[in-house]
Amino acid sequence: MAIATETAQMLKLATPPLDERSKYLRKLVVRALAGGERGHVGSSMSLIEIMRVLYDDILRYRPDDPKWDGRDRMILSKGHGCIALYIMLADKGFIPLETLDTFCRRDSILGGHPEAGKVPGVEASTGALGHGLSIGVGMALAARIQKRDSKVVVVMGDGEINEGSVWEAAMCAGKHKLSNLTAVIDYNKIQSAGPTREIQDLEPLVDKWRAFNFAPVEVDGHDVEALRQVFGRLPAQQDRPTAIICHTVKGKGISFAENDANWHHKSKISQDVVAKLHAALE
């Protein structure tokens, strides 16, 4: 635990300030929160740079042909962070930007957890935690059998990997040496009930993934350039899946919400709160 905490603190010191694009994307998150008057604030904000780099620089996709066979597959296994995915899909043209305003509304395609059958670009319906990595294993194995060079990226939360199913999937991925599979952990160190080290300590996390025959890599999950470099060098090792442990800050970019479990999810978000969220991003 001590090692990772020190690493996280070291990385935090070095994290560059949010640039205009990161701020813009966070404003889109606020737009969806305003539309739904609710949402997972902290869980979405910690994901922004991960999703930004994946969609800006790494993943192969066609917004006008979301099921294109040659695409890379990205599963947001921590489905409650879905606003961070929705804004990227809107930003890239999978869905109109205006759709963000309908978040969680009665007839919206954008629910509080993403559904594959409804939202173009969503690969798997998630929300129940600990499902994405196994689905990713199946997809990565299929790509190998079908001789496709598609990458499969599964983004998980730190609380999510409390689930035993994650480790069943990890064992399986390691056994099959699925080098086309990448597990990403949004390690913001705070789950719904409080700090992960108090609720269910994950340390030594790097050693865990290594023990499951992944190639683990640690990175500052808000450092865009560092993320580009790590994602740009996949797989980290040729003969095994990669685990990218992203040290992040829950609620990143919203000063009063950072590292506060109370901002994991908010309902009844008023216009005043929306204004405060916007102000925090100026």
Add this chain to the structure above:
Amino acid sequence: MRQTCLNMVYDLAKRDPRPLFVGSDLSPGLLAEMKKEMPERWYMEGIAEQNLIGMGAGLAKEGFIPYLNTIATFITRRCYEQVAVDLCLHDLPVRLIANGGGMVYAPLGPTHLAIEDIAIMRALPNMTVTAVCDAKEMVRLMNCTLDWPHPIYIRLAKGGDPVVSREDLGFAIGKAIPMRRARSKGSIVLMSTGVMTTNSLAAAEILAKDGIDASVIHFHTIKPLDEATLLDFARDAELVVTVEEGVRIGGFGSAVADCMLEQLGTAMPPIVRLGLPDEFPHNYGLQEDLFDIYGLLPAQIAAAANAAFHREDAVA
């Protein structure tokens, strides 16, 4: 039936590029020929049922038809959320081959008795639930699984089960088969699923000796339920008796009763549902012993039907 089912996976895989087999921790040498001939379509992934289902979902999303296989209790209870979310919510063509449906594993005790599998599987949207009665019928079912676009639960019986199904009666998923037709529909109608159809046919012979002419309708598919055939026979029946190797709560008999209540209302005939009470079986022995304890042997089915028939007769 089990061996036939697995052999059929190999057979289907030879005909079509989509099927592949994923087992948990099954017998050494299982489908060895398939493993040798098509190693990229044969997997044994260990005792990790949640992963088994999720992996199957991922493969199905990419165009495969995964046939997943392990013991019935483990492929239902252990990974119910994965079955619900990964398979049913996505409505994927994954097949769950469930070894030891019902009370096949009698000597192994309640952890291995799949008594509520039908009830919990049929509660899931998009899930198809099947329980064929013998190996010959298994071949017919398996041939239909290539083109069925939804997840399918395939309940297996013990193996070496007597063959009572008939090719000339046809087979389609979701279509019940009248196996014995009484001269008049105004009599007892036995409705059964899985190997309980074998016992129900034998029960009908016993009833015949008592002068009661009963029909036997076999529901190899419990969901979607063939309501048309069900109602065709139930509408004029004096008595409907459902027979299943599982709990009565939410099971096959519940499905039949729901349909009759909704479609026939006050005109519905009396119904007796034979199956397990709301308890875990606590005995061991053989499957037949548990049939005996729960009144599912042919003579017991006949006696229960006969008693109810005469009770109704007296009321009338």
